[in-house]
Amino acid sequence: MTPAEARQRIVELRAEVARHDELYHRKAQPEISDFDYDQLKRGLAELEARFPEFTSADSPTQRVGDDRVQGFKEVAHRQRMLSLDNTYNETELRAWHARLVRLLETDDLRFTVEPKIDGLAVSLTYESGKLVRAVTRGRGDVGDDITVNAVTIQSLPRELRGAAPRVVEIRGEIYMAQAEFDRLNAERAAAGEELYANPRNTAAGTIKSLDTAEVARRKLEVVLYGLGYCEPEAVRTQTRLQQQLRAWGLPVVEKYWTVRGIDEVWSAIGELDQIRRGFAYGTDGAVVKLDDIAQQREAGMTDKSPRWAIAYKYKPDTARTRLKAITIQVGKTGILSPVAELEPVFLSLSTISRATLHNEDEIRRKDIRVGDLVEIERAGEVIPAVLRSFPEERLAGAKEFDLFQAVGGKCPVCGEKIARVAVDTESGLGAAWKCQNYDCRAQRAGRLGFFCSRRALAIDGLGETVAAKLVELDLVRDPPDLYDVSLETLATLNLGTVEEQRVFGEKNATKLVAAREAARALPLEKWLYALSVPDVGETTARELGRRHRSFAEVADSKLLRAVLRKAELEEEKERESPGSKKNPPKDDADRERRKARRSEIEAELATLNGGILAGMPSELGPAVAASTLEFFAGVPGKRLLAKLQKLGIDPQGTVMAAGAFTGKTFVLTGTLPTMKREEAEQKILAAGGKVSGSVSKKTSYVLAGAEAGSKLEKAQALGVAVIGETEFLKLLGR
Numbered sequence: 001m002t003p004a005e006a007r008q009r010i011v012e013l014r015a016e017v018a019r020h021d022e023l024y025h026r027k028a029q030p031e032i033s034d035f036d037y038d039q040l041k042r043g044l045a046e047l048e049a050r051f052p053e054f055t056s057a058d059s060p061t062q063r064v065g066d067d068r069v070q071g072f073k074e075v076a077h078r079q080r081m082l083s084l085d086n087t088y089n090e091t092e093l094r095a096w097h098a099r100l101v102r103l104l105e106t107d108d109l110r111f112t113v114e115p116k117i118d119g120l121a122v123s124l125t126y127e128s129g130k131l132v133r134a135v136t137r138g139r140g141d142v143g144d145d146i147t148v149n150a151v152t153i154q155s156l157p158r159e160l161r162g163a164a165p166r167v168v169e170i171r172g173e174i175y176m177a178q179a180e181f182d183r184l185n186a187e188r189a190a191a192g193e194e195l196y197a198n199p200r201n202t203a204a205g206t207i208k209s210l211d212t213a214e215v216a217r218r219k220l221e222v223v224l225y226g227l228g229y230c231e232p233e234a235v236r237t238q239t240r241l242q243q244q245l246r247a248w249g250l251p252v253v254e255k256y257w258t259v260r261g262i263d264e265v266w267s268a269i270g271e272l273d274q275i276r277r278g279f280a281y282g283t284d285g286a287v288v289k290l291d292d293i294a295q296q297r298e299a300g301m302t303d304k305s306p307r308w309a310i311a312y313k314y315k316p317d318t319a320r321t322r323l324k325a326i327t328i329q330v331g332k333t334g335i336l337s338p339v340a341e342l343e344p345v346f347l348s349l350s351t352i353s354r355a356t357l358h359n360e361d362e363i364r365r366k367d368i369r370v371g372d373l374v375e376i377e378r379a380g381e382v383i384p385a386v387l388r389s390f391p392e393e394r395l396a397g398a399k400e401f402d403l404f405q406a407v408g409g410k411c412p413v414c415g416e417k418i419a420r421v422a423v424d425t426e427s428g429l430g431a432a433w434k435c436q437n438y439d440c441r442a443q444r445a446g447r448l449g450f451f452c453s454r455r456a457l458a459i460d461g462l463g464e465t466v467a468a469k470l471v472e473l474d475l476v477r478d479p480p481d482l483y484d485v486s487l488e489t490l491a492t493l494n495l496g497t498v499e500e501q502r503v504f505g506e507k508n509a510t511k512l513v514a515a516r517e518a519a520r521a522l523p524l525e526k527w528l529y530a531l532s533v534p535d536v537g538e539t540t541a542r543e544l545g546r547r548h549r550s551f552a553e554v555a556d557s558k559l560l561r562a563v564l565r566k567a568e569l570e571e572e573k574e575r576e577s578p579g580s581k582k583n584p585p586k587d588d589a590d591r592e593r594r595k596a597r598r599s600e601i602e603a604e605l606a607t608l609n610g611g612i613l614a615g616m617p618s619e620l621g622p623a624v625a626a627s628t629l630e631f632f633a634g635v636p637g638k639r640l641l642a643k644l645q646k647l648g649i650d651p652q653g654t655v656m657a658a659g660a661f662t663g664k665t666f667v668l669t670g671t672l673p674t675m676k677r678e679e680a681e682q683k684i685l686a687a688g689g690k691v692s693g694s695v696s697k698k699t700s701y702v703l704a705g706a707e708a709g710s711k712l713e714k715a716q717a718l719g720v721a722v723i724g725e726t727e728f729l730k731l732l733g734r
């Protein structure tokens with residue numbers, strides 16, 4: 001890999017990891033398993049290690065994931081909350097131990113081995129024994145004050161028993177027990193609501209909810225295992241700490257081990273693996289900590305994690321079962337995806353009878369055939385997946401799977417034509433079959449479900465079942481048709497069968513109507529995303545929403561046409577270059593003509609780049625521009641816009657008039673005298689500017705405060721303008 005390629009890949013991986021960080025920490029809605037996330041991050045760390053010239057303090061490998069959300073007061077931790085390095089294998093664990101032995105110059109080391117609780121980190125501050133505050137980890141140095149929600153946790157003592165330090169920060173994890181999670185989901189299923197994916201994210205979403213009554217209704221729990229700031233100092237070992245926590249009357253882990261040497265650590269990890277499934281909280285690994293706190297201090301830490309502790313993560317559970325059949329599901333975009341129908345098998349707390357097979361290429365690559373014995377994995381949060389088959393045990397005559405044949409060359413739902421299209425898959429670009437009928441029932445139901453999902457308009461109460469029913473009864477063609485369905489119709493909707501009726505009910509219907517009315521006021525970016533415009537994902541929708549005032553403006557977007565024009569010009573410039581080898585000029589006259597044309601093109605490009613396209617993010621490229629314009633010019637898009645107009649729904653974009661900072665890129669470093677970093681960032685974005693993590697020649701200004709670091713030096717070296725808060729505000733025009 002060349003440095004240029006590495007750099008490109010690093011940038012991509014950073015964006016990808018940051019996206020998953022956001023989904024996990026702030027939204028509590030991850031799209032991939034912890035294992036896959038760890039692999040992704042590890043890939044990035046390895047590349048950064050191979051190409052140290054591209055390391056950056058802003059890389060997600062150098063930071064603690066940020067879980068702060070809006071609506072809570074921010075509080076500084078007296079002692080930073082760190083995260084842990086983790087590993088999935090014994091060799092790395094032993095290497096970690098060997099490093100400690102070298103560092104501390106002794107091989108007589110004691111450790112504790114504790115369950116790694118799969119919850120949400122919390123820091124509880126007790127002053128003179130009284131609980132004063134509960135704060136999330138946040139960014140490590142500051143977190144969200146969630147005290148009002150935390151005090152609804154019944155097992156959380158308001159007072160410590162016995163003698164207590166003057167001030168102590170006690171660290172632990174908030175979680176939701178499996179039984180409570182099941183209860184909650186059963187309730188949601190009955191109400192036709194979207195089911196929660198797993199206890200961890202539900203706990204995280206709940207504790208960050210602004211609806212404290214709802215938090216209290218969902219029984220969260222807490223378990224404590226660590227110490228932050230403590231005055232006066234309380235204990236000398238981690239083992240003593242465990243005992244002290246218990247003596248204070250705090251809930252602690254069911255079991256931990258105090259052991260000597262890495263071999264004993266390893267066997268404790270094995271023992272924990274045997275019993276962890278019986279714990280009230282999900283346990284996805286073991287945390288190994290140096291027992292002696294003086295030694296912990298000596299070992300120290302990196303920016304992000306201590307050297308004295310490591311998390312050993314267990315591999316996700318797997319099971320073997322028989323693949324009975326492969327059925328085909330049609331999603332909201334019309335893509336046909338294969339689903340494994342399995343002989344039911346018990347795995348990670350539930351019975352599994354279906355699993356994803358991703359796509360046809362994957363089935364071929366893994367050589368999976370109907371009738372095979374297969375291994376399936378459930379990584380906790382996401383849908384179970386088929387990992388592999390066992391061809392050596394295959395029954396004679398098992399045929400290779402052919403999706404096109406399996407569906408008889410047509411959509412299994414609507415019977416219309418299917419076509420081969422390119423798709424993004426986890427392993428790169430692939431191909432899939434797609435139903436060509438925009439009005440296919442499966443696509444309509446998929447779009448309606450998505451429209452109401454929490455990521456889109458959050459019209460709670462309308463899950464998959466209700467969506468499918470509304471489409472089946474032809475009550476909804478496009479998602480906005482939902483606004484025409486009356487309260488009575490919704491209340492009497494039968495989600496069951498003719499024999500076994502299950503009505504949606506008055507209460508659920510009323511809630512749904514309230515939610516759909518509330519959604520009217522959501523901004524353009526949410527609506528753009530919710531309407532499933534092809535190629536418009538969450539980020540793209542946000543960028544579009546910031547640059548257009550209304551749907552009408554997007555449909556006839558000057559900006560998107562400029563993006564297309566720019567791509568066209570760049571293509572022409574390349575193709576008609578006077579020096580082109582592929583397409584050389586015919587003669588001197590042609591060469592001269594091309595040179596003249598090149599100047600014209602360059603002039604037009606400069607006008608575009610310096611004008612309408614200044615500050616355009618990479619998300620709004622020609623592909624997105626083409627498909628957005630095409631969609632709104634076509635029948636489905638026109639139909640949607642007409643419908644919205646009839647309903648009086650006209651979502652507003654969050655455009656600012658060309659701001660003071662349009663086209664300008666800022667890099668922030670150090671602590672500003674009065675403004676928080678987030679505030680400054682907000683102001684820059686609001687004024688049309690961009691914020692970047694690293695200084696380059698393209699940086700317009702470095703906004704520097706106290707204790708500014710290497711970014712300041714780099715700015716000076718590159719001759720980039722450095723300004724302070726006062727000048728910044730002056731530039732902003734106040």
Ligand code: IVH
Binds near residue numbers: 084117121
């Ligand atoms: S000690 C200095 N012990 O895992 C690091 N953490 O992946 C302090 N966690 O941020 C962490 N169980 O939220 C520690 N027994 C345990 C834990 C534990 C779960 C969480 C914690 C930490 C994260 C790191």
